[in-house]
Amino acid sequence: MDDKPGWETVTALITVKAYPVIGRKTGESVCVAGVRLDRPEREFVRLFPVPFRELATENQFKKYAFVQVRAQKGMTSDRRPESLRPDLSSLRVGEVVPTARRWHDRWDLLDPLAGAxxxxxxxxxxxxxxxxxxxxxxxxxxxxxxxxxxxxxxxxxxxxxxxxxxxxxxxxxxxxxxxxxxxxxxxxxxxxxxxxxxxxxxxxxxxxxxxxxxxxxxxxxxxxxxxxxxxxxxxxxxxxxxxxxxxxxxxxxxxxxxxxxxxxxxxxxxxxxxxx
Ligand SMILES: [Zn+2]
Structure with missing residues (x-):
């Protein structure tokens, strides 16, 4: 994907889906976080807001699914380094990483961050x-x-x-x-x-x-x-x-x-x- 200035394409493994909250500006939304796989090192990313229940059924990703989405630094009061605002019209959802082989595939993706x-x-x-x-x-x-x-x-x-x-x-x-x-x-x-x-x-x-x-x-x-x-x-x-x-x-x-x-x-x- 070619990104407009200020936008980047994030490839991530979703690891966190919090209980929805209702914000005055964002409506009902879910804090979603995951691990970026498009960077040289593993690092966390937070995608917000995600009005999860409004996504098309096939886009309602599960935890440990791969996702790709365009995102930018939000022009909001949230300055945290990991926070990005996703353009959900660009969201693509991939497969869920299984727990087979004693969680080997999940460990493979998360090992550098676990206990860091x-x-x-x-x-x-x-x-x-x-x-x-x-x-x-x-x-x-x-x-x-x-x-x-x-x-x-x-x-x-x-x-x-x-x-x-x-x-x-x-x-x-x-x-x-x-x-x-x-x-x-x-x-x-x-x-x-x-x-x-x-x-x-x-x-x-x-x-x-x-x-x-x-x-x-x-x-x-x-x-x-x-x-x-x-x-x-x-x-x-x-x-x-x-x-x-x-x-x-x-x-x-x-x-x-x-x-x-x-x-x-x-x-x-x-x-x-x-x-x-
Ligand atoms: Zn402590």
Whole structure:
């Protein structure tokens, strides 16, 4: 593709899809992040805004799908180094990288970034440099202590968020977005922790959907909270997994990081250095 000045063609592996948020200017959109494959080194990229539910069905990419899209530095208040504004009319979606062979193909793409920074290091850099500091990272927790699950005070069962526009420019109407019923958080020590553990919200799309599904299936809130903890602690962070967290911040609060998603290949599956 030939790019107009200011635009670039990004080829990336999507690794993160956060629960949708509603912004006054952007409408309903999803924070999507991934790893760029068109650069000499692996580096993170954030694509925003992505009004995911408005994309054509074949373009509603899954996590670990390859995508190619034209993008530019947004003329917005988001100055974070990884952030780009995509032109979704140029979006092309490729295949999903499988988990076969003990996640070999995913490791192949992510290995240089896995554990390359820590939660403490990201927070410290943001404290000094604000939005100019790295805003995405794939960290390896030293010890995962717990998953806490609380009720979301913003969750309104009957009405969702209630502030959706009635129709978009093309007259399409989406089912109003429902806020996630619960807020799950990981409590963990990163490799650099010397004081208190981190306690960070999990804002992965799947975490939000899981809570909604459990309530739809008529589980009580208590059962749903327990099931979410089982999923994110006993399954995704069990000793049989080499669990890593995708961390990211919000541009308004660069010092405070959240868990955007979990990378959980089998324990011992990371290829030895020099194998690629
Ligand atoms: Zn730490």
């Amino acid at each position: 920074t820590t939660a403490c290091r990201l927070a410290a850099a943001a404290k000094v440099s604000g939005q100019d500091a790295p805003s995405l990272g794939l960290v390896k927790p030293r010890e995962i202590l717990d998953v806490t699950v609380a009720d979301n005070p913003d969750y309104k069962k009957a009405t969702g968020l209630g502030d959706m526009p009635e129709a978009d420019l093309f007259g399409n109407v989406l089912t109003p977005l429902e806020a996630t019923p619960f807020i799950a958080k990981y409590r963990y020590y990163c490799e650099d922790c010397t004081g208190n553990p981190h306690h960070q919200s999990i804002i992965d799309w799947e975490a939000g959907q899981l809570g909604r599904r459990l309530l739809r299936e008529h589980r009580t809130a208590e059962q749903a909270r327990a099931a979410i903890r089982t999923r994110f602690l006993d399954e995704m962070a069990s000793p049989t997994k080499d669990t890593h967290f995708y961390l990211g911040n919000q541009h308004q609060y660069p010092g405070s990081f959240m868990v955007l998603g979990v990378f959980w290949p089998p324990a011992g599956s990371r290829p030895l250095p020099g194998l690629f």
